[in-house]
Amino acid sequence: MSEPAARPSSAGISTDPAHVAPLPRRRPSLRSLGLAPGKLARLRRLLYAHGPGGGTLLVLPIDQGLEHGPVDFFANPDSLDPRYQYELAREGRFSAIALHIGLAEKYFHEYAGDVPLILKLNGKTAIPPDNQAFSPLTGTVEDAVRLGADAVGYTVYVGSPAQDRDFRQLVDVRQDADRFGLPLIVWAYPRGEAIAKKGGREGLYAIDYAARVALELGADVVKVNYPVPSEKDAESPAPYNSLHLSSEAAFRKVVESAGRALVLVSGGEKVPDAELLAKVRASMDAGATGIIFGRNMWQRPREEALRLTRELHAIFREYAQPP
Amino acid sequence: MSEPAARPSSAGISTDPAHVAPLPRRRPSLRSLGLAPGKLARLRRLLYAHGPGGGTLLVLPIDQGLEHGPVDFFANPDSLDPRYQYELAREGRFSAIALHIGLAEKYFHEYAGDVPLILKLNGKTAIPPDNQAFSPLTGTVEDAVRLGADAVGYTVYVGSPAQDRDFRQLVDVRQDADRFGLPLIVWAYPRGEAIAKKGGREGLYAIDYAARVALELGADVVKVNYPVPSEKDAESPAPYNSLHLSSEAAFRKVVESAGRALVLVSGGEKVPDAELLAKVRASMDAGATGIIFGRNMWQRPREEALRLTRELHAIFREYAQPP
């Protein structure tokens, strides 16, 4: 191996935290990923030419209007207007904004050149039940190319009973992304009635598996949630049911499982600043490439959001790596 | 933001009506929408060159023969003959008539040039139950181009258990509309067994979500129903279950959620004139671009319908905006 991976190995099942979730390590370098020129050019634009730079990613998603409905905008009524997020992305110097075709076609033209675009290619509403979760396409890689996007996003519901349709749909997206040289960012979410019986979607088993699936299916970047230890872990398959890792150690394990897929950490619901910044540091320490914070950003008033953004930039600068 | 959107923001959940449903505002200008030339040319034809003009839309739909069956024509037997609606659209100077392929192929040739055509591209009958509502295609964007239509219409059943097929089908329509430069009008209807458990299809939660979904999926124009406050709102997700907005305020909220998708208000079942005209004024005050009245129009005798149309023209003139 060209990069050292010196870790003790063992013939039995190892649940020693030092093995399972080793110490912080460097992020994969873009050079090591064997990327085609188009993907490399666009990832360098996102990781070095925009946003905090230095090989990090700070992404602002605004797909909640589709995924959750306008309900998420009550916390900050300004945020109902997509220009709020676009302007936050521009003034806060985010690496990119991530959204669906409608918000791209109707608003991006005013921000093109200033804010890189990640076009989300599939989604669904929160209205029908989630037990057979599946997100149909809302756009295509060709749409992304036409609009000048720098990457595409795809949500895969790992473990859903509908995962066969999901994987199949992803193949087409992945191939088009290969064909056009667009980086593929996979939102890897454990979901559906089957995972509910194996420790739930917030457990390490679920998130760890989801990260690996994204790697296996060809993600260039994978967005994962931060694992939350809970009593439900006891229902996970062995040895996950007896690992008892902290959130931080669990997340390090997830980053390992993602291999050469760069890792984005999801923000989830809005939490206090100190907690948020601690999570960011822990993520970057674990080898994450960046964060994707939506509600934690745009549910705040503009000035408060911009102040938080500045703090994130400062943190990210500490983790800068050459390309 | 280039246009001011000065509204107080808040870190907590805001249910203050002044925030949730702010005062009337101007409609989005065509110029702000970033439209491709074909869409712009055709929308200007519909909004300025035909009908009441001044950036408004007065649309006459006649898809009820498919959606409800001939049962809707009993109130005015003349209306069973599609020429009744075509002639009403011509003499009443409607911005356009909206109908399915069969009524376009067999009748439009007699009115081409006089009445712009919106080709409805999907539909279904009212015979099977609605719990998994889905409208298959009845025509394509290519049909619309061939027939000289100025826009296409698509019905999406937001929240239906079949919404995955629906969204997927809409992607193809939306892409063809982008390709040929035809404006896409989305009939955004909450429907199906899931929404019935969340306040029902006439509640603000449902209609507000539907409007946003249309925006997210790429609608140029969205047709929505007017929200009707009722006891069922209590079953909506928070904070919708405690908003207690008037119909007018609720509708203003919906227009906000639709963003840069122009809003058409649905007429629904036939109501008395005064009630109807009040609804029109309230809609235009809220920022709607126009109305789409079917049964409220052609279930009336011809002279009565034409008289009502003249009143609508008069109202619309008050809301004229430059392109």
Added chain:
Amino acid sequence: MSEPAARPSSAGISTDPAHVAPLPRRRPSLRSLGLAPGKLARLRRLLYAHGPGGGTLLVLPIDQGLEHGPVDFFANPDSLDPRYQYELAREGRFSAIALHIGLAEKYFHEYAGDVPLILKLNGKTAIPPDNQAFSPLTGTVEDAVRLGADAVGYTVYVGSPAQDRDFRQLVDVRQDADRFGLPLIVWAYPRGEAIAKKGGREGLYAIDYAARVALELGADVVKVNYPVPSEKDAESPAPYNSLHLSSEAAFRKVVESAGRALVLVSGGEKVPDAELLAKVRASMDAGATGIIFGRNMWQRPREEALRLTRELHAIFREYAQPP
């Protein structure tokens, strides 16, 4: 309107038979239909150059071997051999014979030029239950073009829970028919478990709706069954549940609903001659363009069938109209 349609109109629900099912009227002229040249040329061939002529249609269907099985041929064993029907069509001077691909490919070559062909494009067997009725393709419009057919036939099961697949399939057929200029004849049958709860498939509600659906979806000709008043009408949606029309008046209503789709009346099971001829006259009086009699024809011995055909020709001559 260019053609007078002088009927009293009413603001309330009209169930006055004189309004609902007005007096006999002329059939739509081919000229009024806005047909493309290919469709016009072929329809003129069917309506004027073959069969009884004068704008009428006398069609011999032989799709029962697929739809019902060989069981229908026991009444007249000769009829098991498709040549029986082909020769009946030739000697009885039918406007066309309607059948599936197999009977076209194996037998039509002996009758080409003498008997125009309507290729049925979808069908099914009677073996599985009918509650989710759907007829898959058995051939395509390209097959019809290759074989020299003058029209294509498609069966749509209006109101079936599978109608979404059905409508979708029909779109492809309709578009190919438009593309190649072949008239589209739609067998519009209410069917499935949903219509069974709304008065059944023989009620006016069902047949009236089916006729309109065919018009809306682009049929050039629609084949409908003759409505049969029964106690089940009471389960139809209002106002159908209280119309109490005679079969004749009900059929006139159906012809109105079909608009500019020419109407073919189905024969159904074999009935006595007097009854049959009365039905033919009533149909033509109501504005039908012709009849499509299968079992009523070829379940009879050859000479008897030919004698009946001559009587039909005589009746049709009374209803001749210029093109």
Added chain:
Amino acid sequence: MSEPAARPSSAGISTDPAHVAPLPRRRPSLRSLGLAPGKLARLRRLLYAHGPGGGTLLVLPIDQGLEHGPVDFFANPDSLDPRYQYELAREGRFSAIALHIGLAEKYFHEYAGDVPLILKLNGKTAIPPDNQAFSPLTGTVEDAVRLGADAVGYTVYVGSPAQDRDFRQLVDVRQDADRFGLPLIVWAYPRGEAIAKKGGREGLYAIDYAARVALELGADVVKVNYPVPSEKDAESPAPYNSLHLSSEAAFRKVVESAGRALVLVSGGEKVPDAELLAKVRASMDAGATGIIFGRNMWQRPREEALRLTRELHAIFREYAQPP
């Protein structure tokens, strides 16, 4: 009609055996079938240039490894090796061997030119239940062309609840066969939970219907099973429930229903020689074109199988017809 079909006809339902299952008759001549040149050339090769000739067909199928599993080869362990059947077909001078893509790609090259190939294009295993029987494709007509096959085989499960998918799949196969000029042999099997309630898959109702369906859907040759009268016939639809025909008469009825589709008789499970040869004679007397015997052939030791083949050749010579 160019060929006489002198049979008494009747206005009522005829269940007179002399009408239902008339006396032996000649097979359809290739000339009467209106075949395209490619189909004609290949059918003449199968019916005249190979095998017993004289317009007959002696086909050796070896698709049981897929349809039933290796279980069928226990009776004669040699038969597990596909070369056993290929060599039997060569030395026994069969008209063709019928098998799936794998046995064609891996073995046919050693026998090409000696043994004509019928490529079976769909199949399934016997492991899942048969109530919704459907055989997916295992190959395509293009595969058959590439391999130099002289015909293709397709299994349709008539009456299965999945018959809509089946018919649709068959359309594509049939069209490709038309396009490339390959004869289409349809294995027409009544199957599934619906037919089980109507007399079962071995009754005349089922087999008769299946033969007709093959004709209607475009089969050039149809393979049917020999009807087996049983008590279950009483559950067949009228008048099948009261016909009480012998197996021989029932089979004559089936051949009539198949019309101009040439008929192949299935062998089914292994039976004693005398019984088998009697069945062959009865089949040919009834107008069958040939037989397709699998287990009855290759479950026998080689010399015994070859001896039987010689007897079949002798019988077939008696039924020779000019092309």
Added chain:
Amino acid sequence: MSEPAARPSSAGISTDPAHVAPLPRRRPSLRSLGLAPGKLARLRRLLYAHGPGGGTLLVLPIDQGLEHGPVDFFANPDSLDPRYQYELAREGRFSAIALHIGLAEKYFHEYAGDVPLILKLNGKTAIPPDNQAFSPLTGTVEDAVRLGADAVGYTVYVGSPAQDRDFRQLVDVRQDADRFGLPLIVWAYPRGEAIAKKGGREGLYAIDYAARVALELGADVVKVNYPVPSEKDAESPAPYNSLHLSSEAAFRKVVESAGRALVLVSGGEKVPDAELLAKVRASMDAGATGIIFGRNMWQRPREEALRLTRELHAIFREYAQPP
């Protein structure tokens, strides 16, 4: 037959072990398989130019991250990093490494030229239940060609209620493999609720059937599990329920059923060395072409794994055959 297959044959059902599972025999030679040039060139590369050579195959699979999740890597934490397996394949001189698109795109570029690649084209997670097992595509043959793979792998779940979709999907893969000249390796796994009722997926009935299905559907190489006799065999269809073969004899039977599809033996869960090596010898004696050991390899520490590999090379040398 060109190669002698002298085995006594029998007219009755033979369950004599000497017939059912004859003595060891030679593997099929590449020359006998009738392969197209592209397949032949690539198979010779895998069987002779890399790995142990002499016509044998030693394959290292690393698809467990998708199929089982990261859970399989706990036994040897180093193995979580795909470079561990790649380096093991390189240093252990494996014939090829088998994995999915993501591990190919992100890592193969560092080992290209050293380690031949088998691209797995379909897969699934272990999260949803297995009763209707089906693996959707994760990549295509075109991906394999683009990446320079020497073969493709496809998992078919024989007997699953979803096998119709599976077979259909396999046809496309098989045709593309034929078109591009890539050898097709089929992972033939009995799976699903139906096989569970017929002796289970580890019984001879299941595995024997699966091997034959792979041959019938066009596999060039088939991967099978080693049958495990158990009490559940009594639930297999006759005569499997009374064969009482040893594992070794049962496996010989499976190799016979696979015919000219080369056989790879699966390793399954990790077992002690002596047991493993005995299984390898028995497999090669039975006519297998090689083995595919995953967890038995990379769940071991590196040096232990390399030592085992050397032993396998030594064994394989004993079974070398000329091309």
